[in-house]
Amino acid sequence: MRTPRAWIAAAAAVATVTLSGIGVTNAATLEDVRAAGTLKCGINTGLPGFAYTDDRGTWTGFDVAYCQALAAAVLGDPTKVRYVNVSAANRFTALASGEIDVLSRNTTWTFQRDNELGFTFAGVSYYDGQGFLIRRSLRVASAKELNGASVCIQRGTTTELNLADYFRANNLRYEPVPIADNEEARVAYVAGRCDVYTADASALAATKSALQNPNDHMILPEVISKEPLGPLVRQGDERWSDIARWTLNVLLAAEEYGVTQANVRDMARAATPNPEVNRMLGSEGSLGAMLGLAPNWAVNVIAAVGNYGEMFERYLGARTPLGLPRGLNALYKNGGVLYPLPMR
Amino acid sequence: MLAGIVALLAWLVANTAHNLETRGLKTGFGFLKDPAFFDINQKLIEYSSRSSFGRALLVGLLNTLLVSALGIVAATILGFAAGMLRLSRNWLMARLATAYVEFTRNVPLLLQLIFWWSLLTGLPGVQDSLSLGNVAFLNNRGARLPAPSAEPGFGMVLAGAGMAVVAAIAVSAWAKRRRLATGRGFPVAAIAIGLIVGVPTTLFLALGQPLAWDVPQPGRFNFTGGIQVTPELVALWWALSVYTGAFIAEGVRGGILSVARGQTEAAYALGLSRGATMRKVVLPQALCAIVPPLTSQYLNLTKNSSLAVAIGYQDLVSVGGTVLNQSGRALEVVSIWIVVYLGLSLLTSLFMNWYNRRIALVER
Secondary structure, three states: OOHHHHHHHHHHHHHHHHHHOOHHOOOOHHHHHHHHHOOOEEEOEEOOOEEEEOOOOOOEEEHHHHHHHHHHHHHHOOEEEEEEEOOOOOOOOOOOOOOOOOEEEEEEOOHHHHOOOOOOOOOOOOOEEEEEEEHHHHHHOOOHHHHOOOEEEEEOOOHHHHHHHHHOOOOOEEEEEOOOOHHHHHHHHOOOOOOOOOOHHHHHHHHHHOOOOHHHHEEOOOOOEEEEEEEEEEEEOOOHHHHHHHHHHHHHHHHHOOOOOHHHHHHHHHHOHHHHHHHHOOOOHHHHHHHOOOOOOHHHHHHHHHHHHHHHHHHHOOOOOOOOOHHHHEEHHHOOOOOOOOOO | HHHHHHHHHHHHHHHHHHHHHHHOOOOHHHHHEOOOOOOOOOOOOOOOOOOEEEHHHHHHHHHHHHHHHHHHHHHHHHHHHHHHHOOOOOOOHHHHHHHHHHHHOOHHHHHHHHHHHHHHOOOOHHHEEEEEEEOOEEEOOEEEEEEEEEOOOOHHHHHHHHHHHHHHHHHHHHHHHHHHHHHHOHHHHHHHHHHHHHHHHHHHHOOOOEEEOOEEEOOOOEEEOOEEEOHHHHHHHHHHHHHHHHHHHHHHHHHHHHHOOHHHHHHHHOOOHHOOOOOOOOHHHHHHHHHHHHHHHHHHHHHHHHHHOOOOOHHHHHHHHHHHHOOOOHHHHHHHHHHHHHHHHHHHHHHHHHHHHEEEOOOO
């Protein structure tokens, strides 16, 4: 539905910033989440692979799994999540106002968002880049040929800015067609309102997979930007941003050390030969206590969603409609750039 | 009570300032000078992605004003026509007008907006554009019309038109004075139209048609050249006009019915025709009852234009939302929205109140 709810929410969020006394000024998000018993997690309004509803109507996907992992770490139960669907345009207001505790909505980590907007990124969960989706029948081989095209674009994204820069740098003209979210962009693209849809390559793969004849469409070879996507929290609550960061790291480290959803309980029961795994799973040392969490917090995380590799294959990988390759998002020892921090 | 409100306001301001400070967020309107870095598709003034946030907001404001002005004109015409037709003695016309009013008044504006937008984007694609004499084209990206560009001598035509308007006003003033003094009529309307159409047309032809047309040419993706009218603008304009027109129609009907029946009968008794009775006797009196509610409809239309965001028309709210999101200055942008809409509403009210005083019945 094309509703102005984004703006209503933005206005409401501003009102909340103004009005809320205790919940927001109090920086102890961990205590707030524990007291509420649920984690309020901001996710996409709908993006295959990252945040979508399954046939039973529950939210699932790569970004959703991070919410579940964080809920498992903090509350010990991955189902204790209240999902809040946010658009590209209202996501930051929702996070700043305390409407959500964490934003897990394929959001690019940029200097300005980290500093001027007052957020802290927990890390990078997906290395992406901006591409172009176009009909094969238009016989375009390169983005450099897009002079004069109408381009569908989500408002309030980094892609909107990259697009303007790219076309300006290459001295190309275009008609921007601003759209509120990925689903509306798909509708406008299918209707022929625009020739090209530009977004992060992962989102384009997701959109393409949902088109009627995916093979009539192609993604142009150019990747015009770096889009490191990751979850983020409000700045100024170090305990909470540490929890968000190290939960993400547990997912990566688990893949490196071969800890999976299936074997994590067994590995946690008795000390393994690898002390790093033992520290992570709580059978040695007290990493959980250092974060103010239960000793078995990482076990809960991995039992809930598996390790990073499992998450990737489940929602994005070769056996899903998206069929995305690991590419940059493989561990450093497999040719990617994912480098888990030491659990020590 | 008053102290309570003041205390609440003081608390709100202090709390907001405190919240902003704890997050290390900067405030102030200095960011309006920073470059926006995003593009806008419909711009009435020069704008590029290197222009400032402030200029982006100005582009949005002009787009709001454009669609509001177009909407007010069309809604007024539609509303007066439908309001008078509802009272027509022609059964079919009256029923059609009733159906229009009742249908559009009772369907939410947002749905109508989406309906018009879907209809327009359902038009043929660019390659299969509907063509009007190969100079104007219609497709699902809107309409492409030839753009006029003035050549030397066109200024004379404009000046001629201006003088014709002045002359027409002078003639009508003279005719009115004469009518009041002697009771003799004068064909003011015919002469005025003759002057306003005739003078510039004659000049235009005499000077060898000093106007060039930039005709749209098919390109690889879109037409190039000419004027592009986006489906978003047309859908929003049309939805606002049709919706508001229905409310205006009811105001017009009520205003006409409020004029005492005896006035019409007296006019007939004096031998005035039905048309003349409506124009010279009923409408002038009805206007006193029509104008005040008309003002609220104009205000509603202007404010409703912010639904633009639903279909991606880049009005003040839509552009402001992008500015808010790219700059993170929520409080500043929201206060700009409030001040601008308040200002537009007050200006409209002032003008309509002035007009209302002018047409008010003068008790003699």
